[in-house]
Amino acid sequence: MSDTERCKSMMVEFDGILLDYSRQIANLDTLNKLYNLAEAAHLKEKINRMFNGERINSTENRPVLHIALRAPRDSVINSDGKNVVPDVWQVLDKIRDFSERVRSGAWVGDTGKVLKDVIAIGIGGSFLGPLFVHTSLQTDPEAIEFARGRQLRFLANVDPIDVARNIAGLNPETTLVVVVSKTFTTAETMLNARTLREWISAALGPQAVAKHMVAVSTNLTLVEKFGIDPNNAFAFWDWVGGRYSVCSAVGVLPLSLQYGFSVVEKFLKGASSIDQHFYSAPFEKNLPVLLGLLSVWNVSFLGYPARAILPYSQALEKFAPHIQQVSMESNGKGVSIDGVPLPYETGEIDFGEPGTNGQHSFYQLIHQGRVIPCDFIGTVKSQQPVYLKDALAYGKTAEQLLKENVPHPLIPHKTFSGNRPSLSLLLPSLNAYNIGQLLAIYEHRIAVEGFVWGINSFDQWGVELGKSLATQVRKQLHASRKKGEPVEGFNFSTTTMLKRYLEESAD
Numbered sequence: 001m002s003d004t005e006r007c008k009s010m011m012v013e014f015d016g017i018l019l020d021y022s023r024q025i026a027n028l029d030t031l032n033k034l035y036n037l038a039e040a041a042h043l044k045e046k047i048n049r050m051f052n053g054e055r056i057n058s059t060e061n062r063p064v065l066h067i068a069l070r071a072p073r074d075s076v077i078n079s080d081g082k083n084v085v086p087d088v089w090q091v092l093d094k095i096r097d098f099s100e101r102v103r104s105g106a107w108v109g110d111t112g113k114v115l116k117d118v119i120a121i122g123i124g125g126s127f128l129g130p131l132f133v134h135t136s137l138q139t140d141p142e143a144i145e146f147a148r149g150r151q152l153r154f155l156a157n158v159d160p161i162d163v164a165r166n167i168a169g170l171n172p173e174t175t176l177v178v179v180v181s182k183t184f185t186t187a188e189t190m191l192n193a194r195t196l197r198e199w200i201s202a203a204l205g206p207q208a209v210a211k212h213m214v215a216v217s218t219n220l221t222l223v224e225k226f227g228i229d230p231n232n233a234f235a236f237w238d239w240v241g242g243r244y245s246v247c248s249a250v251g252v253l254p255l256s257l258q259y260g261f262s263v264v265e266k267f268l269k270g271a272s273s274i275d276q277h278f279y280s281a282p283f284e285k286n287l288p289v290l291l292g293l294l295s296v297w298n299v300s301f302l303g304y305p306a307r308a309i310l311p312y313s314q315a316l317e318k319f320a321p322h323i324q325q326v327s328m329e330s331n332g333k334g335v336s337i338d339g340v341p342l343p344y345e346t347g348e349i350d351f352g353e354p355g356t357n358g359q360h361s362f363y364q365l366i367h368q369g370r371v372i373p374c375d376f377i378g379t380v381k382s383q384q385p386v387y388l389k390d391a392l393a394y395g396k397t398a399e400q401l402l403k404e405n406v407p408h409p410l411i412p413h414k415t416f417s418g419n420r421p422s423l424s425l426l427l428p429s430l431n432a433y434n435i436g437q438l439l440a441i442y443e444h445r446i447a448v449e450g451f452v453w454g455i456n457s458f459d460q461w462g463v464e465l466g467k468s469l470a471t472q473v474r475k476q477l478h479a480s481r482k483k484g485e486p487v488e489g490f491n492f493s494t495t496t497m498l499k500r501y502l503e504e505s506a507d
């Protein structure tokens, strides 16, 4: 088969997005084998079970229905026999109404001033997705226009520097704080929420909190306990995983405050278009399925454990950090969904940076060091990394270098082995709709990988362990500092570190 024929047979287009996977170390025979693997793994049935609202997140006994968050108003998606779409739209309508009132000045702060700045407090899935979309929208002309005169900032880290940076230059009188937490118990988020509640109260009095703080959560009881009026809380549901929550109020509220609901609705429509495609397209034309199967091929068969996400648009600078969480928290698992230790490794080590910055940082290793499958993401209206995928695929031989009169000692250094896999996704532009498409393609790709590996991509017990260990350490530090209690109950290493920290920080 000629290269042209190969390329033609390894390109797929849907709704304006072109996928070229001809530079993978795979041929059509490989793809056929991967389709057989998908069949053996019951991929289609698993996708159907997800869309049918079955409790596929079995370790948490929950359905996985982030697709319902962007479903058209008249669609029906049942969970436990109940259509969840009306609930979704009830919250979306509430967000539309609230964000329009804030933006128009119908809802003002405690001193009567328009709330033109928003700080969204949240971490992990309650932060990375909304930040990615916010950053990406900064090249959408409509979004730029609607955001004029407004600021949206994100406060995630427990490091006080992050608070200082967020409030720098902002006036509490004109600031609205959105506390975003699925559980409303996450230590970092609650500490930052208390700090900003104090910031508002100290400047304007405690009564101002009602006008200047709202919440997004599944735990409305704790929202009320914190002192936020439940009428100013925006709900979502336990069938939305944290890292899959950007299309819930988690992302929609802060983004609507900044850009207006109509822009965010386009983002939801883009994601929904991919959901329908993922659900109904045959595997050989299905973007998330093809991408997911190729990732399984690279990780499990070729043994390449990493994946570089390389968007050629500065506006996508927060895409790799978001996908890092979606992918590594979803698929970094050691047992099958039935709890049996896996005889193979799952998940990728995802990292990335926009080109061309990455080219001047880590691409050397990709060209001549380790083999790392690359995702090049371009937009028709921006710079294109076309030559790079060819450089990785074809490399450069010693013969070519000799013809170019390269001195002999330099030939090994200038030789490129080639045969390094990459794929390219070309988007028409980077507007709200396209950003929604891109998000959904990756969310579903990662689900496909998990379905084929036979794991539960929707729990995160590893992170939960980290959270409970951190709680024990925090309790100990508090008890030692406030009541002088000795450090106990930890192993020698941790005890030594805690004691040293308490001694040094006491001065």
Ligand code: F6P
Pocket (backbone or CB within 6 Å): 123, 124, 125, 126, 180, 181, 182, 183, 184, 185, 186, 189, 241, 242, 243, 329, 460, 463
């Ligand atoms: O990072 C771990 C995690 O559990 C994520 O899954 C979640 O998105 C994040 O913490 C924040 O949790 P919450 O939204 O409950 O504050």
